[in-house]
Amino acid sequence: MELGSKILKATAVAAGLSTLAGPVLSQDDYPARQVSWVIPFGAGGGTDRLSRLLTADAESIVGQPVMVENHSGAGGTTGWLHVLDQPADGYTIFNASPTPLVTILTEENSPVQPEDIAIVGYIGAFASIIVVRGDEFPDWDSFVAAAAEDPITVGGTNSTLLGAANTLSQAGVEVIYVSYPSTGEAVTDFLGGHIDVVTTTESTAATIVPENGIALLNTSSLPLAPEIDEALGGNIPMSRDLGYTGMASPRWVGVHPDTPEDIQADVAELVRKLAMDPAVREAWAAAGEPIQYMAMEEARADYKALIPALRSAVKILE
Amino acid sequence: MSKFYRSNQAIGVYLCIGLGLLLAYMLSTSWVFRETRDGFLLGFFPLLGVAGMLLCSFALIVDPLRREIPEDLGDISWTETGQAIAMLIGIGVYFAAMREIGFLLTTPVFLFVYMFWFGLRPLKRTALLALAIPVGIYVLFSVIGVRLPNGILPAFF
Amino acid sequence: MNVEALNEALALVFTLETMFWLVAGVFLGVGLGAIPGLTASTGIALVLPLSFLLDITGMLGLLIGLYKGAVFGGSISAISFAIPGSPDSAATVYDGYKLTKQGKGRKAILIALYSSVTADTLSDIIVILIAPTIALMALQFGPSERLWLMVVAIALLGALSGRHLAKGMLSAGIGLFLGTIGTDPVSNVPRNTFDQVWLRDGLHLVPLVIGIFAMSQMLEQGLGVLRSSRRVQEASGKLADLFSKTSEGLTFREYLSCWREMGIGLGVGTFVGTLPGLGATVAAFLSYGIAKQSFPEKRIGEGSIHGIAAAEAGNNATVGPTLVPLLAFGIPGSATAALIGAALMLQGVTPSPRMFTLHPEVIYALFMILFIGNFVNLGIGRAFGFLYARLGQVSPRVLVPTIMVMAVIGAYSARGDVYDIYMMLGLGFLGFMMRKIGVPEAPLIITFLIAPMLEENLRRALLINRGEWTPALFNSPLAITMAAFAALVIVITFRMNIGAKLAKVGRADAGSEPRVK
Numbered sequence: 001m002e003l004g005s006k007i008l009k010a011t012a013v014a015a016g017l018s019t020l021a022g023p024v025l026s027q028d029d030y031p032a033r034q035v036s037w038v039i040p041f042g043a044g045g046g047t048d049r050l051s052r053l054l055t056a057d058a059e060s061i062v063g064q065p066v067m068v069e070n071h072s073g074a075g076g077t078t079g080w081l082h083v084l085d086q087p088a089d090g091y092t093i094f095n096a097s098p099t100p101l102v103t104i105l106t107e108e109n110s111p112v113q114p115e116d117i118a119i120v121g122y123i124g125a126f127a128s129i130i131v132v133r134g135d136e137f138p139d140w141d142s143f144v145a146a147a148a149e150d151p152i153t154v155g156g157t158n159s160t161l162l163g164a165a166n167t168l169s170q171a172g173v174e175v176i177y178v179s180y181p182s183t184g185e186a187v188t189d190f191l192g193g194h195i196d197v198v199t200t201t202e203s204t205a206a207t208i209v210p211e212n213g214i215a216l217l218n219t220s221s222l223p224l225a226p227e228i229d230e231a232l233g234g235n236i237p238m239s240r241d242l243g244y245t246g247m248a249s250p251r252w253v254g255v256h257p258d259t260p261e262d263i264q265a266d267v268a269e270l271v272r273k274l275a276m277d278p279a280v281r282e283a284w285a286a287a288g289e290p291i292q293y294m295a296m297e298e299a300r301a302d303y304k305a306l307i308p309a310l311r312s313a314v315k316i317l318e
Numbered sequence: 319m320s321k322f323y324r325s326n327q328a329i330g331v332y333l334c335i336g337l338g339l340l341l342a343y344m345l346s347t348s349w350v351f352r353e354t355r356d357g358f359l360l361g362f363f364p365l366l367g368v369a370g371m372l373l374c375s376f377a378l379i380v381d382p383l384r385r386e387i388p389e390d391l392g393d394i395s396w397t398e399t400g401q402a403i404a405m406l407i408g409i410g411v412y413f414a415a416m417r418e419i420g421f422l423l424t425t426p427v428f429l430f431v432y433m434f435w436f437g438l439r440p441l442k443r444t445a446l447l448a449l450a451i452p453v454g455i456y457v458l459f460s461v462i463g464v465r466l467p468n469g470i471l472p473a474f475f
Numbered sequence: 476m477n478v479e480a481l482n483e484a485l486a487l488v489f490t491l492e493t494m495f496w497l498v499a500g501v502f503l504g505v506g507l508g509a510i511p512g513l514t515a516s517t518g519i520a521l522v523l524p525l526s527f528l529l530d531i532t533g534m535l536g537l538l539i540g541l542y543k544g545a546v547f548g549g550s551i552s553a554i555s556f557a558i559p560g561s562p563d564s565a566a567t568v569y570d571g572y573k574l575t576k577q578g579k580g581r582k583a584i585l586i587a588l589y590s591s592v593t594a595d596t597l598s599d600i601i602v603i604l605i606a607p608t609i610a611l612m613a614l615q616f617g618p619s620e621r622l623w624l625m626v627v628a629i630a631l632l633g634a635l636s637g638r639h640l641a642k643g644m645l646s647a648g649i650g651l652f653l654g655t656i657g658t659d660p661v662s663n664v665p666r667n668t669f670d671q672v673w674l675r676d677g678l679h680l681v682p683l684v685i686g687i688f689a690m691s692q693m694l695e696q697g698l699g700v701l702r703s704s705r706r707v708q709e710a711s712g713k714l715a716d717l718f719s720k721t722s723e724g725l726t727f728r729e730y731l732s733c734w735r736e737m738g739i740g741l742g743v744g745t746f747v748g749t750l751p752g753l754g755a756t757v758a759a760f761l762s763y764g765i766a767k768q769s770f771p772e773k774r775i776g777e778g779s780i781h782g783i784a785a786a787e788a789g790n791n792a793t794v795g796p797t798l799v800p801l802l803a804f805g806i807p808g809s810a811t812a813a814l815i816g817a818a819l820m821l822q823g824v825t826p827s828p829r830m831f832t833l834h835p836e837v838i839y840a841l842f843m844i845l846f847i848g849n850f851v852n853l854g855i856g857r858a859f860g861f862l863y864a865r866l867g868q869v870s871p872r873v874l875v876p877t878i879m880v881m882a883v884i885g886a887y888s889a890r891g892d893v894y895d896i897y898m899m900l901g902l903g904f905l906g907f908m909m910r911k912i913g914v915p916e917a918p919l920i921i922t923f924l925i926a927p928m929l930e931e932n933l934r935r936a937l938l939i940n941r942g943e944w945t946p947a948l949f950n951s952p953l954a955i956t957m958a959a960f961a962a963l964v965i966v967i968t969f970r971m972n973i974g975a976k977l978a979k980v981g982r983a984d985a986g987s988e989p990r991v992k
Contacts, residue, residue, distance in 0.1 A: 042890040043517075049817065073892035075658070075675035103675055106664045111672055153939050158663055177355075178938050179661055181931070184800065184813075194617030195939060207825070288820050318355060318662045326639075329912050333645075344667075354662035356938050363930055364667040367652030374645035381641055388913035401701060402694045402907055405879075406900045413883050413896045425880055432876035436700045451877055459884070466884065 030266040031064040036092045040079025040100055042072040046289075047251070051095055053283040054123065054274050061277050062270050066093075076100025080112045088256035090263040093271070095123070098159055098249045098310065105314045114307045117254035120268040122294035122302070123275045124251035124284070127220030128156070128163025129205040129232070131190070131198050134214040140237065143197075143216060147173045154178065155186045156199035162313040163247050164199040167219040169316055170244040177317055201249075203288040206231045221246035221302065225290045247309045252299065268296040324387045330378030337372045344368065408432070420469020425452035477835045484839035487532040488847070496529060497536035497844060501851045504544020505859045509552045511689050511878075511885040514561040514681065515545035515755075516810040531822045531837060535844050538815050539794075543595060543848045544855065546755055546791050550587040551860050554580060554783070558689040558878065562680050563755035565688055565920055566763040566786035573778030584860040585725040586780040587787045588853065590733060594741045594788035596849040599795040601745055603842045606799050613749045613800065618936040619950045621750070623957035625929035628761055628921065630964040642914045649905075650922030653678055660931045661938070673894045680756075681889040682899035683923065687916050689882050690903025695910065697875050725780070733784035736766045740785050744792025749799050753928075754809050755790040760921050762789030768967065795845050801826050802838065 037055050041047045051068045058066035071079035076099045086092040094117065104110040130143075137143040146152060154164060155178040168175060178195055180186035183204050190198035191212055200208070202224055209215050215232040218224055219239050229236055239246035253271050255264060274280060275293040284291045294302065322328055344350055350361025378384065412428040430448035438444045459466050487493065500522075507518040518541050526534040549564030554571030567587060574583040616624070629647075652667075657677025659666040668674040740762040747758040766785035767775040775782035797812045816826045824834050831838055886899040906916060936947040949955050 042892070070891045072890050073676060073894055074673045077672055077675070078892065078894075102663065103672075106658075107672060107675070108665075109670065151941065176938050176941070178935050179663070180935075181660070188614060188800065189617055192614035192617055283821075286821050286823065287817065288825070314663065318664055326912075349664075349666065352664075354659060354664075356661050356934055357942060358661070358934065360659055360662070360664065360666050363926075364652060364655040367648055367655055367926075370648035370651060371645055374641045374648055377641035378645070383639055383641075388911065390911045390913065394911055398698050398702075401698060402904065405694055405697055406690075406904055409879055409883060410897060410900055413887070416883075417893070421884075428880065429876050432697075432879070433872055436697065436872040436875065438870070438872040447873055451873075452880075455880065455884070459888075 030090060030263065031062060031270060033091065034064055035066045035090075035270070036086075037066050037068045038071055038079050038083050038092060038094050039068060040071055040073075040076035040094075040096050043070050047095065047097060050124070050251070050284060050287065050289065053287060054280055056283075057277070057279060058274060061280075062273050066270075066274070075103030075107075077103055077107075077110070077112050080116070083256060084112070084116060086256065088258035088260075090255055090259055090267045093120075093253060093255055093267060095251065095253045097251055098162070098306075101307070101310055102158065102162065102314060105311050106318075116257055118257045118259055118264050119252055119254045119300045119303045120264055120296050121253050121271045121275070122250040122292065122299045123253055123271065124289060124292050125220065125222050125248040125294075126159075126201040126203075126251075126289070127218050127222070127224060127248060128160040128199045129202055129215050129236070130154075130164055130217040130219060131200060131205050131208055131213045132196070132216045133212075136196065137216060138214075140217060140242065144171065144173055147175055151176050152197055153195045154197040154199060155180055155189055155195040157181070157183055157186060158317070159249050160199040160201060161317060162310060163219045163249060165316045166247040166309050166313045167217070167239040167242075167244050169312070170239075171242070179317070202228045202232065209233055217242075219246050220248040221305075222248045222292065222294075225292065228290070245305070245309065247306060247313070248302065250294075250299070250302065250306070252303060265296070321387065324391050325384065326378050326381075326386050326388065327384040329388070329391075330375050330380075330384070333375035333378070334372065337368060337375060341365075341368050341372065405432075416469070417467050418469060420471045421466040422452055422456055422471055423469060425455070480835035481839050483836040484843060487530075487836065488840050488843045490532070492530070493532040493536045493844070496533040497540045497848060498851055498855065500537040500540025500542075501544040501848065501855045502540075502859070504541035504546075505548035505551070505852075505856055506544075507541070508545035508548020508564075509560045509859070511552060511558050511560055511685050511882055513545075513885060513888065514549075514563075515542050516814060517889060518542075518545050519811055519814045526818050531819075531824065532840050532844065534818055534822060535815075535841055536848075538818055539841075539844050540848050540851060542811055542815075543791070543794055543852050546794055547588060547591040547787070547852060547856050548859070549790075550591070550783070550787055551584060554583045554587060556874075556878065557692050558882075559684060562684045562920070563759050563790040564786070565684055565756065566759045566789075566917065567783055568688060569763075569776050569917070570779050570782035570786075574780070574783075577778055579778075581861070582725045582729075582780060583783055585857075586730065586733065586783050588856045588860060589725070589730055590737050590740065590784040590788040591791040592849050592853045592856070593737050594744060594792040595794055595852070596846070597741050598745045598748070598792040599842075599845045599849065602795040602799060602845070606803060615951075615953055616750055617951075618932045618939060619947060619954040620957055622929060622932040622936055622948070623954060623961050624750075625925050625932060626961040627957070627964050628757065628764075628925050629929065630961055639913065642912075643918050646909065646914045646916065647918035647922045649909075650919035650924075651926045653683070653919075654923045654927045655930075660927070661934050676892075678898060678902075678923075679890060679892070679895055680924070682886040682895040683902055684920065685882050685886045686899040686902030687906035687909075687919065689878065690899060691906030691910055693875050693879055693882070694903060694907045696871055700871050700875060729780060733781055735770070736762075736781045736785035737788040739766050739769070740788025740790075741792045744789045745796045747789075748793030748796030754797075755793045756920075757924060758793045759786045759790040760917065762786060768964075798841075798845075802830065802841075 037051060039047050039051050048068070048070060055066040055068055058064065071082045076096060079096065080094065080100050083092055083094040101114055104112050104114065132143065137146060152175045154161070154175045156164065157180055161177050161179060165177060180189070183200055186198050187200065187204065187208060189195050205215050206228065209232050215236045217239065218236045221240070223238065224232070224236060255267050259267070272293065272295065275291050281291050344361060344365065350359065350365065352360040354360055408431070412424060416424045426448045429451055430444060433444045433448060456466060503522065504515065504518060507513040508515065519538055522537060522541060526537050529537065545561065546563060549560030550567045550571065552558050552560040553564040553567040554575055557568050557572035559565040559568055571583045571587065574580060656667045656674055658664070658675060665675055743762040743765065744758045747753045747761065763782060763786040766781060770781065773779050773781045775785070797809045798815065801812045801816050819826050824830065824837050882899065883896060886895050889895065909916065936950070937944070940947040940950065949958060
């Protein structure tokens with residue numbers, strides 16, 4: 001990945017930063033050799049792009065190269081199964097989104113269970129933002145009142161709909177969920193007035209707001225990055241503010257569940273170093289998705305809460 | 319009589335039997351009758367496909383072209399069908415081996431066997447091509463940035 | 476028009492560096508497009524890391540050049556070896572390969588190139604002139620309207636089903652069935668997966684097309700070699716004619732005679748390209764189907780340059796318009812547009828309506844590159860087409876195993892999913908059997924692509940209209956117009972097809988007509 005390191009350097013220079021090589025210090029010698037960074041999606045997708053930006057300069061950050069490996073297929077479970085097939089030594093790291101979780105929660109005889117992973121951290125999370133036309137629903141209360149009279153149509157991709165369904169069902173708001181295979185089609189139908197509401201990630205929401213709509217609610221469990229909150233109009237209410245539990249779509253990182261505790265901690269440290277590197281952060285921000293790092297303990301707690309929330313949201317959409 | 323087995327009518331009969339079995343299998347599964355939240359049965363659209371195929375297969379039995387023998391079917395033998403399947407299995411084995419041992423080690427073997435099978439002679443030429451083509455493909459793909467499985471060999475690029 | 480920005484854009488575009496990357500992009504694109512399994516979006520994903528190192532116009536030159544080149548490049552292998560380089564050139568196989576077998580491969584490649592470039596250039600001009608208007612029109616297309624568009628596409632199947640309607644429809648049925656494998660679009664639960672988790676993502680288009688078109692063809696050619704059939708040698712002998720000076724080229728008159736097909740391709744491609752989610756493959760088959768339906772006297776499908784012109788004009792005309800939703804709303808209409816959008820974002824230019832005011836010079840530069848790219852494509856495509864087709868001179872004893880290897884790598888590198896290969900091989904056998912019993916492949920590909928979209932849009936329209944069928948189907952004047960158009964197409968298809976077919980059958984029964992394939 002020599003090219004990759006050039007990219008990061010170029011990005012860093014462009015931003016007027018110098019690449020800070022992280023200290024290669026650790027109690028033990030982890031990582032002593034190349035680390036595999038497995039993602040369950042093909043080359044060219046969002047996760048792939050961000051992973052490559054994250055790991056491009058790993059050799060100078062953590063002392064060993066980190067190679068992205070694509071193991072796509074079966075709704076994300078192929079990559080997961082691959083990780084479970086590898087030795088539990090911390091040299092195979094799994095980075096995914098909620099997609100494989102949704103697959104295994106809807107599969108009757110799933111070969112993998114949500115517990116078959118030891119979470120070592122989150123490197124990002126996308127929110128599901130409820131975007132509405134400002135003249136129709138100026139605020140949350142008017143939205144709830146309108147939904148009580150006549151069902152409102154809410155469009156989005158499966159992952160953003162799940163986030164919205166989690167909060168709306170807690171609020172007792174009945175809406176009609178309309179699934180789309182891609183964000184583009186959902187937003188087009190929203191702009192064309194075919195659906196009342198669209199749920200999108202924060203970066204897509206920023207392309208709709210303010211000209212064509214307002215951000216009504218952030219249904220994530222995590223707050224938005226300040227610059228994104230600003231771009232969406234500032235002070236976007238969160239599910240928590242209304243008394244509900246939000247749900248984030250994390251870009252979670254984990255290792256084989258049988259990995260010894262101390263090695264899990266080493267991997268968590270490696271992920272933290274990558275996620276905290278200024279050049280990496282700059283590159284992610286430029287790609288429209290700033291790094292939102294969450295350390296191991298906190299991420300484990302969130303993941304634990306995510307599974308039941310996701311399970312019930314999946315049921316709503318079935 | 320032997321001609322009948324190759325006619326459109328006979329093909330229609332084979333297809334109807336096969337599709338009937340598929341239909342029976344599908345109807346025996348539970349997911350087909352599960353209702354989704356918009357009221358459609360989960361199996362509605364797949365069954366529509368099967369029904370369409372069945373209808374067309376039935377049409378083959380009765381329509382005006384039923385006695386005709388498809389042009390390409392007239393001269394095919396079981397040996398040839400077997401050869402086609404053997405070719406596919408060979409490719410499958412080649413792919414499985416390629417993922418384990420690597421592109422550069424398995425492809426020459428595959429090419430040599432197939433070229434030999436297809437009657438490329440003299441052997442020296444077959445061997446030379448079987449070596450040169452994989453190297454060419456490997457270089458081409460490396461230049462455009464696709465990593466072919468290296469297997470047990472170290473990466474060259 | 477902002478003159479200052481225009482000057483700035485001119486200064487950015489007309490540099491040695493930008494031109495170099497544009498040429499490099501087209502060169503790579505034609506080459507990648509001609510390799511089965513490597514499509515425009517795979518190609519763009521591959522060079523994306525490189526593009527970050529370039530300045531913004533260099534990057535646009537590389538990516539747009541690659542895109543244009545790849546969409547044309549697919550036709551080269553479709554014409555020379557009956558193997559579509561990418562799914563969008565599958566419709567080119569019918570006429571293209573037949574022309575090659577007749578020793579007119581050179582003519583076929585030239586018409587593919589000229590119609591691609593013509594339609595691409597004109598659609599770019601349309602994009603430049605009326606991008607905002609087109610985008611607004613696309614907004615009128617909600618689920619109900621799109622639904623009827625799919626019905627029109629399916630109605631055109633009749634034209635693609637060949638002589639025996641039942642077999643054409645059987646093929647369509649197979650496509651419909653295969654398209655339902657995977658995940659239910661509304662409830663998100665597994666459907667028709669035979670309890671196999673690896674089928675959760677459904678069948679992927681690239682292994683499907685490689686299997687059905689390329690692998691089945693290679694099996695047949697392999698058997699032909701084993702049998703030392705004359706036919707294979709004949710075809711490869713004819714390929715050699717591409718380079719002899721005496722081989723038939725394309726006259727200007729012939730090029731002009733295709734103006735109607737190119738017009739159809741331009742209209743269909745521009746329109747389909749603007750709508751998110753449809754893409755070049757649908758455009759190519761639609762345009763081919765319409766042309767075949769409209770001009771039965773041109774014998775499209777039997778080795779006619781008009782068929783190639785319609786298909787190739789159709790797919791290339793989508794290139795510029797795919798960028799319209801990206802530029803007008805910041806919404807990518809296709810995977811390729813999404814990657815171009817990502818590249819723009821990494822350069823600090825977020826595609827959105829505000830882009831026209833914030834970065835007018837980038838918009839102008841983009842338009843210029845779109846336009847100039849066509850001429851680069853013309854030059855490189857011509858050279859490359861003949862160079863690549865030279866491979867056809869190689870003995871099939873060498874070529875068939877080599878293409879088998881390429882098919883395996885192509886299907887594998889598209890997604891890196893191991894099961895894709897085994898699916899590709901299985902579908903190769905299905906394609907082989909279909910060929911043997913005279914079932915055409917085109918309806919399968921069309922329903923495989925369109926039926927799931929039709930289903931999604933129908934169910935979406937029903938959800939939006941609370942399960943009421945009448946408003947779901949006819950909720951706007953546009954939907955009613957589209958429905959009427961669909962009905963018209965069906966009526967025309969049936970009258971022309973059934974009539975012609977019954978007549979043919981009658982004659983065939985009387986034994987007076989030789990069998991035509």
